[in-house]
Amino acid sequence: MVSSMHNSNQSNDETSNMKNKDSSSITNFWTPLFRKIQHWSGIAFSVFTSMHVATTVSAALSPQTYDQVLESTRAWYRPSKTVEGLVVMSPLIVHLLANSYFFYLNYFPPKSLMKNVETQELEKRNIQRNSNMETLVVKKPSISIWKRLHQYSGYILSVLIPGHIYGVRFANSYQQEFAALRHFLEKGVGHFIGMSYFGILMTTGVYHMLFGLNTALGYKVKRPFLLGGIVAMLAAAYFGLLGIGGYLYPVDAMREKFHKFD
Known part of the structure; x- marks a missing residue:
């Protein structure tokens, strides 16, 4: 039963990810063209x-x-x-x-685009150490x-x-x-x-x-x-x-x- 629920959730996540990728691909196609x-x-x-x-x-x-x-x-x-x-x-x-x-x-902005932006920002994060504690600073494009x-x-x-x-x-x-x-x-x-x-x-x-x-x-x-x-x-x-x-x-x-x- 637990395994079935886990597989169902995994399937939903994969479907959601596929939709986000499709939406992101459409945005990536149209944005340069409209520019x-x-x-x-x-x-x-x-x-x-x-x-x-x-x-x-x-x-x-x-x-x-x-x-x-x-x-x-x-x-x-x-x-x-x-x-x-x-x-x-x-x-x-x-x-x-x-x-x-x-x-x-x-x-x-579409949700898929927001997620992509958040992911890119996290990948570019600048980690500062202060008092032996790690502080996450996300630099947004100015x-x-x-x-x-x-x-x-x-x-x-x-x-x-x-x-x-x-x-x-x-x-x-x-x-x-x-x-x-x-x-x-x-x-x-x-x-x-x-x-x-x-x-x-x-x-x-x-x-x-x-x-x-x-x-x-x-x-x-x-x-x-x-x-x-x-x-x-x-x-x-x-x-x-x-x-x-x-x-x-x-x-x-x-x-x-x-x-x-x-």
Whole structure:
């Protein structure tokens, strides 16, 4: 009887181990694939993002310059709805799906994956001796603050970007010229809320784009130079936002075009 129960328990353990191995194998297969998808879709979408940032920077010069740069860049990513869908929407959707996969693994990991992580941590344990007693210290892998900022900026953008696209392409399908931005600030959400929104969108977008590009390309740029590039690009973008906000030159003439957006 005891032997029978022992065999039954052993059989259950073996079945459980087989399920965990199968689940772990599936995770091990999909994770590298989704990582590549995440990297390449991010690289593709960064082409559009860089054009958007360049357009914002041009607003530091004049409304006319902004409209000219906007029209020039649109010739590349919006000659038609089909092209816009391929070069803008497709990489974005694929990138969001890949990010959702890793978000799920980070916050809702499968039991088999948790067991594998625990086993690996125990194998890498550091045993310290103190007062002839053995203390087990498990060193967990640490994530740098810069990588966490990249992760959290991605979470913010996953909310802001779909909302931004809905606002400029569906809710208000007019041409997003400089006057439309002024209308948004003065007649829409208000100057403070609008400028705060632009600032958050630009900050998270530039940081996530440049840090993500460096990661996808295998950390080709050393961190001090990378952070310096991020600061420089943000400084230029903020200067452009000052132009949009009306702090660099008069923008009252833009009100004559507000009737197009009412």
